[in-house]
Amino acid sequence: MEVIISVIIGFMIIGAIFALNAKDLLSAVIACGIVGYGLVICFLLLKAPDLAIVQIVVETITLIFMVAVILDSSSKELNEKRWTHLEGTSYINTRFVVNITTVIVFAGLLLFFFSQAIDVLAPFGQHVTRMSTAYIENGANQTGSANLVTGILFDFRGYDTLGEATILFTAVIGILTILRLKGKQ
Amino acid sequence: MTSIVKTVTRLVVGVIFIYGIYIILHGHLTPGGGFAGGAIIAGAFILLVLAYGSDMLKLKAKEAGSSVMESLAILAFLLMAVVAFFLGTKVFFHNYLPKGIIGDLISAGVIPLYNIAVGIEVAAALFTIFLALVIFKEESK
Known part of the structure; x- marks a missing residue:
């Protein structure tokens, strides 16, 4: 592994x-x-x-x-x-063959890894919910929040929430930068 | 906009704003929280700008203000987490305030404060995006 x-x-x-x-x-x-x-x-x-x-x-x-x-x-x-097609030459050349072979090989590789990953998972309907069960049982007592979703979002998964807020912040900075017409000097 | 839109906006916008604040403040008790409440507050602001319009200078001042507000809110969010790192048991995002009774409005330690910071951040971010688009359209005319 x-x-x-x-x-x-x-x-x-x-x-x-x-x-x-x-x-x-x-x-x-x-x-x-x-x-x-x-x-x-x-x-x-x-x-x-x-x-x-x-x-x-x-x-x-x-x-x-x-x-x-x-x-x-x-x-x-x-x-x-790239796309100049010379007169008299065929569309099927080495480059096309190599491209298509590469695509097929990598698609097969992805499928292989997908099947391998699915093999080690628990069967459908018998999923392992160690974390979820612990959250549901002790979440309210440990965070003090009656709303379990908020408790998990801001306490157990605080890093995730910080990441989400940062994504929004970055998006706004990007939009402000792109949509600025004047003041480039 | 027509006077119908303006009148309805004048009647409704305060209720929407209060509802957003309620969603944020009760984020640790009822469904909702900073993200949802912030979106509602941004909706109230956007409704105001859409109904009443505004000239370019005012819009630009508003954009600058909301942009600063957004940065301050995310900074406050980060600072609260860092304070937890120094006060508590050396854990980032540690809940260092007393938890109180589950179900009370003032309970759950720092979570309501996080909710307020995220709410301000989301509201200011969405309003800034809206204003940036409006200003871009006005300028490119």
Whole structure:
């Protein structure tokens, strides 16, 4: 288990370093995707399928957004560089074959890890709720809060709440920065 | 906006505001809390701006104010957690005030204070986003 996770984290580090040194933005974004999907496999191996599903959704949406933005903003160079189709050559060349093979291999890899992670989970309907049971039984007495949700949110899971508040703060800063028309000098 | 909208807003906006404050203050007793109550208070402010409008200078002053308010609120939230680290048993987010009787309005230690800070932060954040969008639209005309 630790060996597999170490190998995947090594791949993630290589992807992150490649993203920093990539020549064009598109390769950098795709290399960032390696980090995200490697994290998905790590979550699966650490028995956190809910986090893995969230990570898959967020990573895919972010990747699509970023690729769309890059294709839109730098479409001219890309069109000249990548998609020129010479007369007389076939559409099926080495590059397409390599691309499709890579996609199939990595999809198979993700499915393999998914099946492995599902094997070690408890069967459906007999889930282990050690933490939830402890929270429900002792939550009110330990936090003094009658509303159990608030008690967990601000006491047991205080770090999570701080993270949520920070996300909102960062979002506002980003919006204020992007939507500023005047005063750039 | 028409006078119908203005009159209805004048009647309703205070109730919405009070309801948001109630949701925040009773966050540790009833469903709700800082996030929900903050969204309701931001809704009251947004309703006011939508119904009555405002000129650009006032909007910009409001945006600056709410932005500062948001930063102060999240700073207060963080400071309360850090104070817990120094006062209590060296635990971040430790509940260091007396817990009181479960079900009372003043109970649960620091949780109501956290709720108030998060409520102010959410309300100011949503209102700032709204004002930034409005100002952007006005400026780009």
